[in-house]
Amino acid sequence: MAGFHDILGHDSIKDHFRKAIEYGRVSHAYILAGERGMGKKSLAKAFAMTLLCEKSDEEPCMECHSCKQMLSDNHPDVIWVTHEKPASIGVDDIRVQVNDTIDIRPYSSAHKIYIIDEAEKMTAAAQNALLKTIEEPPAYAVILLLTTNQELFLPTILSRCIQLKLKPLQDSLIVQYLTEKMSLNENRAGMVAAFARGNLGRAASIAGSEEFAEMTETLLRILKSIHEMDTEKMLDTIRMMTAEFSDLNECLDFMQLWYRDILMFKVTKDMNTLIFRNEYSAISRICASSSYPGLEQVLDAIDKARVRLGANVNKELALELLFLTMKEN
Incomplete structure (x- = not known):
């Protein structure tokens, strides 16, 4: 206390x-x-x-x-x-x-x-x-x-x-706490802080969560390779996500941060604005092959997937529609 x-x-x-x-x-x-x-x-x-x-x-x-x-x-x-x-x-x-x-x-x-x-x-x-x-x-x-x-x-x-x-804390305060009190490196702390959206309790919880670390690593692999996936691979990936991830809304939050980085880099060309600085090369590559309208469609599709999950639409169907939009754009 x-x-x-x-x-x-x-x-x-x-x-x-x-x-x-x-x-x-x-x-x-x-x-x-x-x-x-x-x-x-x-x-x-x-x-x-x-x-x-x-x-x-x-x-x-x-x-x-x-x-x-x-x-x-x-x-x-x-x-x-x-x-x-x-x-x-x-x-x-x-x-x-x-x-x-x-x-x-x-x-x-x-x-x-x-x-x-x-x-x-x-x-x-x-x-x-x-x-x-x-x-x-x-x-x-x-x-x-x-x-x-x-x-x-x-x-x-x-x-x-x-x-x-209570208002959300500034990301800089959360990053400082995670680096000083939980010994996270600055890049990891920045990603956790952005994901926590100003909630220190949530940040501390996911910073020490092996399940969250595994989820983020898996999602990064998916997001960096989705454009090359064929239909069979995409469906297998969706089945894996619905079976292994207990909270698909957390997955959507992570995807939103990823595409926010791509859009931000496309606008600014400044890697210092990135949450995923370690993924600079992948973000730069995806950014070069994506249009502004395409990225806006993806972000809109993430919001729609969140609404569908909240309305108890079939999880695999909600993710299929999202993945198709991500792949096409």
């Missing part, structure tokens, strides 16, 4: 929390919204730890009794709301863990903090039950709703919470 200074990026949210604590203007309810892996839990923990710290209101001291309880995940005044059903947080979960306990004063701190992860899973009844507490909370209570989709909250919930949205 870390303080604010150990969290990469999200400076505006960290500043908001710091100032709220410093000036005694902590709200009774917050929504932290962002993709899975972007740091919502880390921010919530840092906020809770700093708010409850006995010595500091800017960063947790890591030494006081409260900080040590937080570090051991054993603070009596920080309640993580759990739920037995994986797909939903029911009204009983909220009533038993929040509503029925919130009037009990904090054991050892000035605040009592409730953290509801995956809060978008609350049913309408659960949200209405929570609303009664948010409308008239005890002065010491703070409720943090962590969500990947705040649009699923009732308007009445949204209107009574301070909404803080």
